Amino acid sequence: MGPGRIRNPVQSAVWWVKKQPPKVKAFLAVIAGIAILVFLRLVVRDHDNLFVAAEAIHAIGICVLIYKLTKEKTCAGLSLKSQELTAIFLAVRLYCSFVMEYDIHTLLDSATFITTAWVIYTMRFKLKSTLMEDLDNLPLHYVLAPCAVLALLIHPTTSHHLVNRILWAFCVYLEAVSVLPQLRVMQNTKVVEPFTAHYVFALGVARFLSCAHWVLQMLDRNSFLISALFYGLWPAMVLLSEVVQTFILADFCFYYVKSVVDGQLMVRLPSGVV
Template identity: 30%
Template structure:
């Protein structure tokens, strides 16, 4: 495992911990899109179907269990916890996220590396992850004023994907025959979706002011 892959994994893990910190400690999910969290739960559930059948390493299994349990825990908190769900802004979080699922599934059936159930589900998870952040970005643009933890959560998610792109570049030049177009293209699309948020995030950091997206 190279430094870019490890940094990407740790950044991804940090994003989850930041969100859980906000929800569990502050008992608030204000500014967090339940729609995005539901999509991420689907992403991890379909990507890690091999968790009990294909052992790669202890590290790999532990990370899979963390992302599976945390994604479903966040959805449960936002839907069922009496205090947390009061802070959920349902009226603003109206992106029709289920309309993203079927196109990604159809695309995975048409464009994949091998046409079998596990491979199609893995490919589907890549396509869906690429666009899963859309409801969250739309919610942030509607609410405009973004609290510190929510801003850090979204920034860390974007940073994780950017580090994974560096990981792919590194592996392309250091590993023979390392070519995987599907995750590469899905990852690039996902990273581009964060471009606008990154700009305003760094502007707020540079000017030492609260993060605010334009209307």
């Protein structure tokens, strides 16, 4: 940035945060998160709407990918493995929803699963020549196996069949880490093109809203979750999974916002961000 150029207040704030050490950035992120949670608690009366909004934003992010694949005819910068992991946890969650709790979330998950399946089909068959297989190199069993083992050990203690309870836990854990292959691709390329950046940012926003839903449920004095946290590990693991998802994407979301504020189309990531 040239000496004669004057930054607006938002650019100055982003630039100041960028120069801070990691511990200060983490502290500021926590403060910002708390401030947003307070705002959401004051504005949103029904906290379940946050969870619906999270699923809707995830679906919008997938639609952004569809637009990219249709318009640009390339899947460069996208992780096929992340899409496959997303399809797996959505398929498992849809099965569990049908046999355990059919509601609005089932309909939203159905729409997201269908669009994700279309993305996978397009990437694997129509645009296979543009896949970045050398960069999309995180083995799937590194993600699937720990989730499966954890689901066997820690799962809901409801009256449903044991297999269904284990599958429900598996999809919760898998959702928390399904974006890891996509982050690996972005770390390998260091430059994230606009549509991929929009998609990952949408995931970050969706994960934050989902996490906010659970945190605000805890702050509600009449919430069952407060009581449930003292009975078994499952409720605590659900909350931990939401927090893990949010923090996994937090760094990328910061650099995405910085790029938008600076008027840049591409998101440039320094080493070690994701």
